[in-house]
Amino acid sequence: MNIIKGSARVLGDEVNTDVQCSSKYLPGRDTAYIATVAFDQVAPGFAKGFKKGDVIVAGKNFGINSSREQAVHIMHQMGVAAIVAPSFGRQFFRNAINNGLAVIECDTSGIAAGDAIEIDPVAGKVMVASRNIARAVPPLPAAVQALLAAGGLIPFLQKHPDWNLNVKEQTA
Amino acid sequence: MGHTIAEKILGSHAGGKPAKAGEIVVADVDFSMIHDARAGNALKMIDKLGAGRADFALPHVKRTALVLDHYSPPPNMEAANTHVAMRAFSEKHGSPLYDVGDGICHQVLPEGGHLTCGDLVVGTDTHSTTYGAFNAFGTGVEGTDVSALMMTGKLWFRVPETIRIELQGALQPGVWAKDVTLTMLGKLGAEGANYQALEYVGSGVSAMAIDDRMTLSNHAAELGAKAALLEADEKTFAWLKAHGAATPRPVTADADAIYARRIVIDTAKLPPQVARQHLIDDVVGVPEVKNQKIQVALIGTCTNGRLDDIRQAAAILKGRKLAKGVRMIVTPASRAIYLAAMREGLFEILTTAGASVEAAGCGTCVNITGHYIAGDNQVVISSANRNFKGRLGNPKSEIWIGSAATVAASALTGMITDARTVAGGDWRAAA
Numbered sequence: 152m153n154i155i156k157g158s159a160r161v162l163g164d165e166v167n168t169d170v171q172c173s174s175k176y177l178p179g180r181d182t183a184y185i186a187t188v189a190f191d192q193v194a195p196g197f198a199k200g201f202k203k204g205d206v207i208v209a210g211k212n213f214g215i216n217s218s219r220e221q222a223v224h225i226m227h228q229m230g231v232a233a234i235v236a237p238s239f240g241r242q243f244f245r246n247a248i249n250n251g252l253a254v255i256e257c258d259t260s261g262i263a264a265g266d267a268i269e270i271d272p273v274a275g276k277v278m279v280a281s282r283n284i285a286r287a288v289p290p291l292p293a294a295v296q297a298l299l300a301a302g303g304l305i306p307f308l309q310k311h312p313d314w315n316l317n318v319k320e321q322t323a
Numbered sequence: 324m325g326h327t328i329a330e331k332i333l334g335s336h337a338g339g340k341p342a343k344a345g346e347i348v349v350a351d352v353d354f355s356m357i358h359d360a361r362a363g364n365a366l367k368m369i370d371k372l373g374a375g376r377a378d379f380a381l382p383h384v385k386r387t388a389l390v391l392d393h394y395s396p397p398p399n400m401e402a403a404n405t406h407v408a409m410r411a412f413s414e415k416h417g418s419p420l421y422d423v424g425d426g427i428c429h430q431v432l433p434e435g436g437h438l439t440c441g442d443l444v445v446g447t448d449t450h451s452t453t454y455g456a457f458n459a460f461g462t463g464v465e466g467t468d469v470s471a472l473m474m475t476g477k478l479w480f481r482v483p484e485t486i487r488i489e490l491q492g493a494l495q496p497g498v499w500a501k502d503v504t505l506t507m508l509g510k511l512g513a514e515g516a517n518y519q520a521l522e523y524v525g526s527g528v529s530a531m532a533i534d535d536r537m538t539l540s541n542h543a544a545e546l547g548a549k550a551a552l553l554e555a556d557e558k559t560f561a562w563l564k565a566h567g568a569a570t571p572r573p574v575t576a577d578a579d580a581i582y583a584r585r586i587v588i589d590t591a592k593l594p595p596q597v598a599r600q601h602l603i604d605d606v607v608g609v610p611e612v613k614n615q616k617i618q619v620a621l622i623g624t625c626t627n628g629r630l631d632d633i634r635q636a637a638a639i640l641k642g643r644k645l646a647k648g649v650r651m652i653v654t655p656a657s658r659a660i661y662l663a664a665m666r667e668g669l670f671e672i673l674t675t676a677g678a679s680v681e682a683a684g685c686g687t688c689v690n691i692t693g694h695y696i697a698g699d700n701q702v703v704i705s706s707a708n709r710n711f712k713g714r715l716g717n718p719k720s721e722i723w724i725g726s727a728a729t730v731a732a733s734a735l736t737g738m739i740t741d742a743r744t745v746a747g748g749d750w751r752a753a754a
């Protein structure tokens with residue numbers, strides 16, 4: 152997997168992505184529409200100012216209580232490059248990996264909106280050079296890397312219907 | 324070095340050896356479930372997986388049940404059309420289908436004999452932890468996962484660490500597994516067991532009837548648990564046999580298994596608990612709640628809509644009337660429970676008292692169907708599992724969460740009430 156570089160966009164603790172980033176409470180609204188208003192209730196203007204390749208830097212338990220993988224599809228639509236948070240809701244974490252969105256568990260204190268952030272998921276490093284932040288995180292397990300590198304579970308199984316997770320994937 | 328139940332079940336499904344917490348395994352899944360609220364997404368994912376492949380097949384599809392429970396009955400055209408698509412899918416592929424009125428996914432799966440001890444079972448729902456009551460590893464996934472399962476029969480799992488919780492002593496009559504989970508929520512906080520499995524052990528668990536054990540495993544979802552496993556005993560085996568399940572392969576933890584944490588709860592002395600409005604982990608003992616009026620009492624859901632819950636409510640309301648101004652709705656968790664309660668005369672008791680009985684399904688758990696929408700400033704006491712602001716369609720209402728005993732006793736007095744203080748409140752399930 153490649154090193155991910157982007158601009159930090161900051162969200163707080165305990166963001167429920169079913170509420171903030173899915174149609175659960177906006178029935179009938181499509182993914183494209185929600186991508187323009189996502190997270191507005193917790194961070195007004197968040198989606199509007201979001202640029203492709205930006206990195207979401209969140210507080211603890213990001214995606215808590217959320218079960219819908221639509222949230223990840225919406226974040227892809229927004230152009231989210233990765234999410235860094237000290238912890239994630241269990242189901243959200245799984246959905247992100249299954250849908251090819253890198254999720255990195257890391258202390259995010261001291262990182263501010265607009266900071267240039269650099270993530271090395273293989274070596275296990277999160278860096279913000281301008282703030283002298285260099286944090287070590289457990290490297291993503293090889294199996295998770297394989298799923299992410301393929302772009303998620305469905306493209307992975309299209310190539311590897313035998314579930315061979317030990318393959319060395321070409322990074323996208 | 325020993326292993327937990329979670330490590331053993333995941334390991335035995337991923338090649339044989341017990342797995343280790345933290346490891347990622349690819350495991351054979353025994354059974355899975357999609358319910359109607361996630362089916363739209365799941366069916367899309369199946370199409371995506373098969374796109375452009377002439378050789379695409381779903382050899383494992385008969386081990387996935389489709390359940391029409393959340394949109395039961397469908398509140399709009401979109402939901403009705405999801406149901407049409409689910410029925411057509413079942414017809415075409417032979418997956419078992421549970422239609423509107425048959426019941427909630429987590430109830431109909433065990434009742435349908437689809438799982439047994441030692442199994443690995445997933446569903447597109449966080450409360451899939453319920454299957455742990457039968458010593459099966461049950462956990463929540465999404466549509467992508469189930470589409471992968473139908474094609475390959477396998478899924479990836481991160482093997483969870485386990486918290487071991489010992490329940491010391493049988494609960495008092497009128498006190499329920501619900502009160503144990505609320506106690507745990509007060510201790511660990513909502514999602515306090517995120518990513519982790521729970522193992523409930525001890526005399527408190529042995530004394531529980533199966534209905535109550537299902538509450539214990541089900542409600543672990545609010546703790547964020549990935550699975551909530553119980554050991555199997557004669558009660559488990561008898562229940563599974565009566566429901567036509569496959570031969571149990573019971574799994575126990577090793578004496579030297581490694582746990583992330585150990586917790587002991589003195590269940591013999593535990594008073595009933597309630598979660599106050601909006602926060603499932605804002606928990607207090609019912610005896611400490613003074614003069615809290617309620618206007619609505621709801622019994623049902625996959626957490627507490629089982630036969631013993633309805634029996635307990637009827638024991639409290641027999642020959643009596645709901646307090647003036649209180650509305651009460653009872654929703655059995657499945658058609659089988661509905662039938663049993665009807666045959667036992669429980670609906671006559673409840674209806675005479677002033678309650679309404681609804682067809683089996685998710686019902687009043689969440690405002691999807693309009694079964695119940697709260698008015699401004701209304702205070703609801705519910706046996707459901709979640710009480711966040713607006714869950715019942717109105718952020719200006721309050722939802723308190725308690726056992727069916729607490730709900731029924733509160734409906735009787737119009738105040739949040741300790742069931743042990745009213746006649747019939749000390750009903751005990753014949754475990």
Ligand code: SF4
Nearest residue numbers: 427450624625685688
């Ligand atoms: S009863 Fe409630 S919690 Fe249970 S499956 Fe239905 S909606 Fe979900």
